[in-house]
Amino acid sequence: MVNSGLEGSNVPLNIGIFGVFVAVTLIVVFRAGRGSRTAKDYYTGGQAFTGRQNGIAIAGDYLSAATFLGITGSIAVYGYDGFLYSIGFLVAWLVALLLVAELLRNTGKFTMGDVLAFRMRQRPVRAAAATSTITVSLFYLLAQMAGAGILVSLLLGISGDAGQAVVISVVGVVMIIYVLVGGMKGTTWVQIIKAVLLIAAAAGMAAWTLGKYNFDFSHLLQGAVDNGGPKGANLLAPGGKYGASATSKLDFLSLGLALVLGTAGMPHVLMRFYTVPTSKEARKSVVWAIGLIGACYLFILVIGYGAGALVGPAKINAAPGKENAAAPLLAQELGGPVLLGVVSAVAFATILAVVAGLTITASASFAHDIYANVIKKDRIDDKNAEVRVARITSVVIGVIAIAGGILAKNQNVAFLVALAFAVAASANLPTILYSLYWKRFNTRGALWSIYGGGGIAVALIAFSPAVSGNAKAMFPHANFDWFPLQNPGLVSIPASFLLGALGALLSKERDDGKYAEMEVRALTGVGAEEAVSH
Secondary structure, three states: OOOOOOOOOOOOHHHHHHHHHHHHHHHHHHHHHOOOOOHHHHEEEEEEEEEEHHHHHHHHHOOOOHHHHHHHHHHHHHHHHHHHHHHHHHHHHHHHHHHHHHHHHHHHHOOHHHHHHHOHHHHHHHHHHHHHHHHHHHHHHHHHHHHHHHHHHHHEEEEEEHHHHHHHHHHHHHHHHHHHHHHHHHHHHHHHHHHHHHHHHHHHHHHHHHOOOOOOHHHHOOOOOOOOOOHHHHHHOOOOOOOOOOHHHHHHHHHHHHHHHHHOOHHHHHHHHHHHHHHHHHHHHHHHHHHHHHHHHHHHHHOOOOHHOOOHHHOOOOOOOHHHHHHHHHHHHHHHHHHHHHHHHHHHHHHHHHHHHEEEEEEEHHHHHHHHHHHHHOOOOOOHHHHHHHHHHHHHHHHHHHHHHHHOOOOOOHHHHOOOOOOHHHHHHHHHEEEEEEOOHHHHHHHHHHHHHHHHHHHHHHHHOOOOOOOOOOOOOHHHHHOOOOOOOHHHHHHHHEEEEEEHHHHHOOOOOOHHHHHHHHOOOOOOOOOOOO
8 A cells, every 4th residue: 555655755756766776786786796706706705805895894784774763763762771772782892803803704714604613513513503694694684674664665655564565575676686696795885885875874964963952962862851751851861661670670681681792693794704805804894893883873872862852752653663763754854855765765775785794694604504514515516506505595585584574564673683683692602702712612512502592592582572462562462472571682692601511511522633723723814714816
């Protein structure tokens, strides 16, 4: 069903801006993807990116629909508690920088499975790593696809379940084209373009918003309080979203733990460390990413409170998409239909770039870990077979993401991303840290940590209030929410560390000298995967 869209929006203008962006990025993808013939080209762009380019691309990959739509909406409606998402997402990069980035780049080749399989039994560990990578990627894809459905429906005046399903399907198809044609090189350039556009748009909106209040942030905060209705006074204090009850406080602790530990276990973030030629460039990538992401979150803080002050929580909650509509509504308030169209096109670019990165990560993990190493046992006659399997897998993952996005279309995208981070922190991070730093760690420990931690996280999400038992749940009319917390991180992350340690200690498998070799390679880069020259 089509209606006039968001009140005051110009649907033909929005379609035109969307069309221009998609056309430009498709041209970039086609040009960049022409040289993607080998697995190294397809998975890592030939490791030809500098640390600065990769850092900008990481920011483009990381600043997702959750940032621009979900966090802005959470700050506008809940104030202080909404900004805590930003804090968790940013602080998490210190874990990635200090503990993971350089060592991972030196030890692996294309995927997380390469690192784990370095000193463990190849087939079971690679199968587990691929399973975890695909699971986390699909959870994250749900959030992006849901955000795309909300955003485009809002702007193009498409309402009803069928209309949003069509929108999500179109986004999925464009994403699949990006990945099939461009590989990692094309996807990286799309992410760089999108990062520049998003940060510039956020900076512009933040400056415009502050200009309305004579560049006095205190004045802006007071405006948000005054326009916040009965709960306006609570916007500047903790407890707006995570209240005073014991369950709410535990939920907040669980969310924080998942956000801070999740980034270093996110497969699409880990894979970006392989697109640079050296570990030094990998480290530089993370420094650039932290600077850009931190700046963007400061802009988002201003935009969020600006939406609360100039639009108001009541109008935001009444709009299609509710909290996720805060940024587009503020853009419309500031600059009318033109700024609304531009900002929404940037948000749409954000979603396309992130889903492309997630899809290539999941498809690479299946093709490289499952097909090449588990099924074919690293004996592939046709050099292009692995890339061909990766491309087929990307289509399958795209179809699954479309179906999941349709189911999750009414959820807050920042919340959906937090669930993905919980699964990543539970299944991946303990295994990576143990593999890099603990000599005693072995195959059984890795399998127990990945399957146990990831399985516990997914099971607890399935039985949480996020899925059933209330009006905001994925299945609002069902009632099987016996686990009280919205986010499972508080239980599943410690459980994964414990299972990994128990599995390793109870196994009779012993180190055969591989750990010493891995340690030297991780710390010095001697023997690390080299970049290819074109």
